[in-house]
Amino acid sequence: MSACEAISIYIHIPFCTTKCTYCAFNTYTNQESLIQPFTEAVARELRIVGSSAPGTPAHTVFFGGGTPSLLTPRQLDAILQAVTDSFVLAAGAEISLEANPNDLDRDYLAALRSLGINRLSIGMQSAVPSELALFARRHDNDAVVRAVSAARAAGFDNINLDLIYGVPHQTLDNWATSLNQMLALQPEHVSLYALGLEDGTPMKRWVERGQLPAPDDDLSADMYELATERLTAAGYEQYEISNWSKPGRACRHNLQYWYNLPYIGVGPGAHGFAGGIRYSTILNPQRYIRALQNDAADCPFPLTPAVAEWTALDQRGEIAETLIMSLRLTRQGVERAAFARRFGVDLLDVHGETIERFARFGLLSVDDERVRLTERGRLLSNVIFRELV
Ligand code: SF4
Known part of the structure; x- marks a missing residue:
């Protein structure tokens, strides 16, 4: 990796107080006793990666999960200390916490502000009590309103709110209620x-057994369209x-994924x-903690003893991943000049036939600057992504 290529750092916090009914993330409940040894293991993992590529610049840090807000400020501080000791963190780096x-x-x-955390992502999910109950979320809508107001008072000026649509029994009116409540908070x-x-x-079991209706794709499409209209009208x-x-507030960390640029994942x-190299780490927190007690002398960047699987991508694989990720960017799509600089070849020379075919079907737009959905x-x-790989 070039020494001047700024990376992003993702830190996975695999603990939750309760498990939501739709969630398949790698998270665990009733494991609070592991949080402190986990914190120490994550700090060690960061130091191992940093020591194998000294001087690597980083420009975003993202505490995701799981529920990162279960960590105390002291634990978050220990992890951020390992980040700043091991990487050259840019002034003004985006530091997010879910x-x-x-x-x-x-x-x-x-306390979060004083640690330098400058972006919050709050799991709102819905403003409708019956939907929050179906999800088994541990908060209600008043808690979201209080949290956003307290975050503003603490100086947070970059807040994300998440919502879920296409939920069994969800009506278009319920969805409009969640959208309105969310917009009133001006994230x-x-x-x-x-x-x-x-x-x-x-959630999947209940639908399979007929205890819940399956999500309705047509209704979901209507919900997406309604959201697009409301958000556009509100200046998003x-x-x-x-x-x-809002203009200028795209998540820099997630853009790193969508540009398929380098990021370290720990936890x-x-x-x-x-x-x-694309890699993933050990899933089980106890095994993960134990692995990081092992010697790391032979681990080349970006690997550590906690890595469970890894694969080296050849250029063909990296091109395919870059196209799939960047086509998700609705405005920018794949920038042809950046693509040519990165891979030394014109995008249309690699995938011209496929791209032109989808353009004829009206699924891709192609001009001199970019290719977009x-x-x-x-x-x-x-369908398009399948053909591009
Ligand atoms: S809080 Fe988030 S990570 Fe935890 S169970 Fe719920 S959806 Fe999953």
């Missing part, structure tokens, strides 16, 4: 996710299939891509 609204009181928020950034029925989740710009922001079950193309993006 949080459950119930955890965000004034003292905690003030700088909004992420909207269609409910996925993930293997092993109660869509920049990715599921993400909108159990984290993924990373750096030095041409059209609105119709966004609905059929999986």
Whole structure:
């Protein structure tokens, strides 16, 4: 990896107080006793990666999960200290933390600010009590309102709110209620996710057994359209299939993924891509902690003893991943000049036939500067992505 290529750092916090009924993330409940040894292991993992590529600049840090707001300020500080000791963190770096609204009181928020955390992502999910109950979320809508107000008072001026649509029994009116409540809080950034029925989740079981209706694709499309209209009218710009922001407030960390640029992933079950290597770490927190007690002398960048799987990408693989990720960027798409600089070849020389075919079907738009999904193309993006790999 070039020494001047700024990376992003993702830190996976695999603990939650309760498990939401739709969630298939690598998170664990009733494991609070592991949080302190986990903190020490993450700090060690960061130091191992940093020591194998000294002087690597970093420009974003993202505490994701799981529920990062379960960590105390002292634990977050220990991890951030390992970041700044091991990487050259840019002045003005974006440092985000995902949080459950119930955890965000004034003292905690003030402590986060004093640590340099400057972006909050609050899991709102819905403003409708019956939907929050179906999700088994531990917060209600008042908690979101209180959390956003306390975050503003603590000085946070970059807040993301998440909502979920396409939920069993959700009506268009309910969805409008959640959108209105969310917009009233004036977040700088909004992420909207269609409910996925993930293997092993109660939500999927309930639908399979007929205890809940399956999500209705047509209704979900109407919800997406309604959201697009409301957000545009409220001054948000869509920049990715599921993400909108106020001008200049796109999430820099997530853009790193969508440009397919390098990022380090630490913590159990984290993924990373750096030095041409894509990797993932051990899922189980106890095994992860134990692995990081091992000698790391032979680990080349970006690997550590906690890495469970890794693969070196050749240029063909990196091109395919870059196209799939960047086509998610609704405004920018794949920038042809940047693509040519990075890979030394014109995009149309590699995938011209496929791109021109989808352009003829009205699914891609192509000009001298970029290739983008059209609105119709966004609905059929999986078909396009399959052909590009
Ligand atoms: S809080 Fe988030 S990570 Fe934890 S169970 Fe719920 S959805 Fe999953």
